[in-house]
Every structure is written in structure tokens, then in C-alpha cells.
Amino acid sequence: MNDYVTLLIKDYVKSYKVLKGTESNWREPIIGIASAADPMFSDLKDLISTSHALPSDFISDAKSIIAFFLPFSEKIVKSNIGNIESSREWDIANIETNNLIVDINKYLYKKLTEKGYDSTVLPPTYNYDEKLLISDWSHRHVGYIAGIGTFGIHNMFITEKGCCGRIGSIITNMPLKPTTRKENENCLYKYNGTCKKCVDYCVVDAISTDNGYPYVDKKRCNDQIYDDNIPEYPIGIGDACGKCMCNVPCSLMNPVSKLKNKSV
Template structure:
């Protein structure tokens, strides 16, 4: 069943531009599977918030959690390097990818139901506490549990195809084989103490390393995204930044394994 689900997602992403007429292009997705009973889900109640959900909160007999990372094309990433405000291409890619994630969820929901199982349709974003700036279902942490990447100094999620992209996840009562979780860090600083370029490129000064420990000031980061210059497009709001993710070694690849 893993190959079935993986192929569904990859083919859908590959054909999406032609199907929807998007401006954006995506590289091949990175896909992982976590067991819904992995004890790390309970750990997130301590790591993130006591209100962070368990897979069983969505589907009582949940068996598997499918997570996918949709990497932006190199052109989109390059467009957002430099300057203070995010590029139009970056904004559009974030909006269109949010739409793509919802569409993948709906598509897989139907395909999984055809097999006699249930699944969720979870939003890609805007599911967080606006005061605490934390999410009750973190796709990035689910990605870590599923073994498809690790966190950088900037708290962005670094996969084998870098960190520039967006993530979605699906909970199902279909039994799938879980992905092996690797112990190795994908962030160069966490791996060998080098790089720190995301600290340099953060236009809000929100990222720092204190006594060897990375720190992200979520309020400063959020204020930069939701400043007075939020562009409005016909397809949605350009509430993105991404400067700390672009023109860095982990933008498009896993720099540790390259």
C-alpha cells in the first residue's frame, strides 16, 4: 500500500500545473509514513503544547500518518533571495501550494475511501494559536516523526530536497509501513557547527544562537510576515517571508548528504 499512496501523491503533484493552470512548479515530493501509535506523538504535548493533537483525536482507530513535503522549483527559491520583502513568485508559490495540499488531501481521501478506509482533510496552515504562535497539529514535527527530515537553526524543516517548500499530512486507518527515522542532523550547524547563514539572512533579526543553542523569536518572525505591506493577489494573501530559507546550503538539498 505504501507504493500505491506514494505514486498517487507524486502523480498528482506532477500533473497539478496542467490540471489547475498554476504559475508555480514543484519538484518531486518527499513522502514519509509514521505509525499513528508512535510514542513521539504524545511527546509533542510536552515539546509544543499540551493541546497538540494525537492522530486518534482525528480518527479513533488511526493506524498511519502520511506526510509529504512539496519542494518549490529552483527558480522560485532564487527569486526570493535578497531584498526585505518576499518576491511575488515566492508569495504565489506559497498560496498555490496551500491549495495543492488541500487538493491532495481531498484526492487521497477519495482514493483511500475506495479501498474501504477513512482519512482526514487537514488544512496546510492557519491552524495555530495566534497569541502563542503554536499549532495544535504541526506538519513539520509529523515530518520528523515520519523520518523525512530534521529542523534547522531557523526551525525550518530540512528534507532531502531542502527546506524551501510546504508540508501537508493525512491521518488514516489504513495500515502502512512506517518510514525509518534517521538520527543524523540535516542542518550543517547542528551537524558540524558550520554555516549559520539563516541567521545572517533573517531580515527580522529573529534568529540567534546563544551558548550554542539556536533560538527563534517567533513574535519578531510573525511581525515581519504580517507587517503593513502584505501584498494581496487575486488568489490569496502574500503572508510569507522565507528569507532565511533562500540562498542557504539547505534551500534545495540536504547539505549533509550532498
């Protein structure tokens, strides 16, 4: 059934531009599966917040969580290099990808229901405490549990196709085989202490590695996104930044994998 779910998502993303007439393009998604019984879900209550939900809070007999990363095209990423405010292309891509995540959820819900299974339709964003900046369901951490990436020092989620994109997740009672989590970090700094390009490119100096320990000032980062210059588009608001994600080694690929391939 893993292949069935994977093919559904990949085919839907491939057809989405024509289906919805979007401006944005996406590379092929990365998809992973986590077991609802994985003890790491309980760990998120300590790591993130006691309010962080468990899969069983959504579906009582939850069996699997499907996590999918939707990588932006190279053109979108390059458009956001330089300047202080995010580019129009970057803003539109974030809005359209949020819509895509919801539509994938709805599409999977329909397909899984036809096979006699239940699933969720979870929002891709805005599901967090605005004061504490803490999420009750972190798609990125779910992606980590599902084995499709790790976190960089900029707190962005780095997959084999980089960090520039968005991630969604679906909870279902369909039994699926979990993806194996890799041991290695995908962030060059965490892997061998090099890079730190994201620190240089953050326009509000919200990322630091004081004493060798990565830290992101979430409030400073959030204030940059929700400043007085939030652009409004017919399809939504441009509440994005992404400067620390663009023009860095992990923008479009896993730099650690590239490094390892060179050494072989």
C-alpha cells in the same frame, strides 16, 4: 500499500500545474509514513503544547500518518533572494502550494475511501493560536516523526530536497509501513557547528545561536510576515517571508548528505 499511496501523491503533484493552471512548479515530493502508535506523538504535547492533537483525536482507529514535502522549483527559490519583502513568485508559490496540499488531501480521501479506509482533510496552515503562535497539529513535527527531515536552527524543516517548500499530512486507518527515521541532523550547524547563513539572511534578526543554542524569536518573525505591507493577490494574501530559507546550503538539498558524499 506504501507504493500505492506514494505513487498517487507523486502523480497528482506532477499533473497539478496543468490540472489547475498554476504559475508555480514543484520538484518531486518526498513522502514518509509514521505509525499512529508512535510515542513521539504523545511527546508533542510536552514539546509544543498540551493542546497538540493525537492521531486518534481525528480518527479513532488511526493506523498511519502520511507526511509529504512539496519542494519548490529552483526558480521560485532564487526569486526570493535579497530585498526585505518576499518576492511575488515566492508568495504565489506559498498560496498555490497550500491549495495543492488541500487538494492532495481530498484526492487521497477519495482514493482511500474507495478501498474502504477513512482519512482526514487537514488544513495546511492557519491552524494555530495567533497569540501563542502554537499549532494544534504541526505538519513539520509530523514530518520529523515520519522520517523525512529534521529541523534547522531557523526552525525550518530540512529534507533531502532542502527546506524551500511546504509540508502536509494525512491521518488514515489504512495500515502502512512506517518510514525509518535517520539519526543524523540535516542542518550543518547542528551537524558540525558550521554555516549559520540563515542567521545572516534573517531580515529582522529573529534567529540566534547564543551560547551555542539555536533560538528563533517567533513573535519577531511573525511581525515581519504580517507587517503593514502584506501584498494581496487575486488568489490570496502574500503572508510569507522565507528570507532565511533562500540562498543557504539547505535551500534545495540536504547539505549534510552532500558533505558526506564528498568525503566518501
